[in-house]
Amino acid sequence: MGNDAQQGPDRGIEIRPITHEELADWDRAIALGFMRPHVAPATEWRELLYEPGRMLGAFDRGGPATGGRARCVATFRSFDTELTVPGGAQLPVDAVTAVTVNATHRRRGLLSGMMRHDLTAARERGAAAAILIAAEHNIYGRFGFGPAVPLAGWRVDVLRSGGVRAGLPVHEGHRIDFATLEEFRKHGPELHERWRPTQPGAIGRPEAWWRLRAGEIDLPGFDWKQGFTAFHRTADGTLTGMINYTVDDKWDGAYPDCPLTVRDFLALDRETANALWTFAFSVDWVRHVVAPYLGPGDRLPLLLADPRGAKPHEESADFTWLRLLDLPAAFAARRYEAPGRLVLDVTDRAGWTAGRWVLEAAPDGTGRITPTDDPADLALDVSRLGSLYLGGGSAAVLADAALLTELTPGAAVRADTLLRTARAPWNPDGF
Numbered sequence: 253m254g255n256d257a258q259q260g261p262d263r264g265i266e267i268r269p270i271t272h273e274e275l276a277d278w279d280r281a282i283a284l285g286f287m288r289p290h291v292a293p294a295t296e297w298r299e300l301l302y303e304p305g306r307m308l309g310a311f312d313r314g315g316p317a318t319g320g321r322a323r324c325v326a327t328f329r330s331f332d333t334e335l336t337v338p339g340g341a342q343l344p345v346d347a348v349t350a351v352t353v354n355a356t357h358r359r360r361g362l363l364s365g366m367m368r369h370d371l372t373a374a375r376e377r378g379a380a381a382a383i384l385i386a387a388e389h390n391i392y393g394r395f396g397f398g399p400a401v402p403l404a405g406w407r408v409d410v411l412r413s414g415g416v417r418a419g420l421p422v423h424e425g426h427r428i429d430f431a432t433l434e435e436f437r438k439h440g441p442e443l444h445e446r447w448r449p450t451q452p453g454a455i456g457r458p459e460a461w462w463r464l465r466a467g468e469i470d471l472p473g474f475d476w477k478q479g480f481t482a483f484h485r486t487a488d489g490t491l492t493g494m495i496n497y498t499v500d501d502k503w504d505g506a507y508p509d510c511p512l513t514v515r516d517f518l519a520l521d522r523e524t525a526n527a528l529w530t531f532a533f534s535v536d537w538v539r540h541v542v543a544p545y546l547g548p549g550d551r552l553p554l555l556l557a558d559p560r561g562a563k564p565h566e567e568s569a570d571f572t573w574l575r576l577l578d579l580p581a582a583f584a585a586r587r588y589e590a591p592g593r594l595v596l597d598v599t600d601r602a603g604w605t606a607g608r609w610v611l612e613a614a615p616d617g618t619g620r621i622t623p624t625d626d627p628a629d630l631a632l633d634v635s636r637l638g639s640l641y642l643g644g645g646s647a648a649v650l651a652d653a654a655l656l657t658e659l660t661p662g663a664a665v666r667a668d669t670l671l672r673t674a675r676a677p678w679n680p681d682g683f
């Protein structure tokens with residue numbers, strides 16, 4: 253990226269990385285942008301996350317209100333992480349967060365300017381894709397992002413569901429034990445590192461993630477509650493799973509009606525998941541098990557004696573959005589469950605991935621995408637390709653909804669055979 257500071261679309265507004273000294277101004281701008289009262293600065297948290305060049309601000313050089321001093325009116329942060337792709341490889345990606353524009357400065361192109369700045373730099377750093385959690389559906393498609401990893405949580409009425417079926421396979425001799433906060437901090441990260449290659453869509457959890465969840469950081473607005481962590485171990489003592497939940501003290505007259513809310517659920521195999529769900533449904537006083545952060549492939553309802561006892565959680569939504577930045581790197585990193593060949597005509601407003609590409613998958617599960625002059629089978633925007641990349645989306649569904657165009661008959665179904673995976677992508681982590 254040539255010049256670090258860019259002139260914004262508005263005269264007098266400059267988009268650039270903030271300095272360390274500007275953290276407090278940036279923090280105030282985020283509170284304004286997210287429409288939260290700025291009761292106390294999130295100093296400790298911002299200090300922890302500060303990386304030179306990765307927190308952007310739009311600075312209004314001011315008018316009479318600031319006495320001529322530039323004031324931060326928009327914010328944007330990104331950090332590097334890895335995204336697990338089908339097959340278990342970890343793709344280097346740019347994770348975008350803390351996007352705000354003060355209400356006084358909206359719809360003047362500030363988000364567009366910050367996005368251009370960040371994604372240009374991400375490509376130069378070698379990120380194959382960018383990801384974000386979209387606040388609203390209609391913001392990010394124009395920047396090439398498509399919904400790629402939804403959340404599909406459940407709210408289960410324990411009595412109606414009859415609980416988890418007896419006799420599900422579990423590890424013989426397994427144990428479930430409560431963990432102390434110290435044990436959560438010590439063993440949680442190591443377990444997550446072993447879990448995430450098994451789950452396409454999963455991302456890394458930085459040290460700050462664990463510190464916040466362990467209550468070690470004071471972040472105004474983050475309502476930390478200790479909760480309960482239980483570890484699952486096999487008979488030889490190997491840690492293979494973890495559940496973290498809270499229980500609200502709620503009574504219906506003389507009867508306990510305490511909802512158990514699952515905040516984190518990691519299981520390295522099916523037997524561990526079965527044992528942890530059986531445990532969650534066995535806790536006394538609990539009449540509802542609420543699991544908002546599960547993925548669309550989760551088997552929870554099918555484990556219940558009566559699956560109708562599970563209702564979709566109301567916060568389920570398109571959650572993680574993905575923007576492909578480097579097609580050859582991204583499509584070589586993932587694995588394919590069926591061989592095939594498909595020519596794609598990709599449009600991209602930024603131009604980075606635009607063109608005619610041939611995607612080929614070999615019988616051994618490897619694949620690649622390369623430029624071609626062959627006639628195209630499918631025409632689609634890069635945002636739609638982002639929705640298909642992790643194996644969860646469906647080209648046939650997008651074609652029916654007129655969100656991509658079939659140029660040869662049956663091409664969308666062929667795309668699904670090539671790209672879809674048996675294991676749906678899942679990312680439980682907001683960021």
Ligand SMILES: CC(=O)SCCNC(=O)CCNC(=O)[C@H](O)C(C)(C)COP(=O)(O)OP(=O)(O)OC[C@H]1O[C@@H](n2cnc3c(N)ncnc32)[C@H](O)[C@@H]1OP(=O)(O)O
Nearest residue numbers: 349350351352353358359360361362363364384385387390
């Ligand atoms: C990853 C995250 O952090 S998600 C959190 C996002 N932040 C929020 O939702 C906080 C409240 N909202 C805001 O701060 C701002 O309104 C933002 C960040 C969503 C948009 O910022 P702006 O600077 O107004 O966007 P900008 O002017 O660059 O708009 C670019 C285009 O997107 C459109 N757009 C922007 N926001 C929205 C929206 N919420 N819904 C629909 N379209 C939108 C604009 O109309 C414009 O369209 P055009 O190119 O056709 O003219």
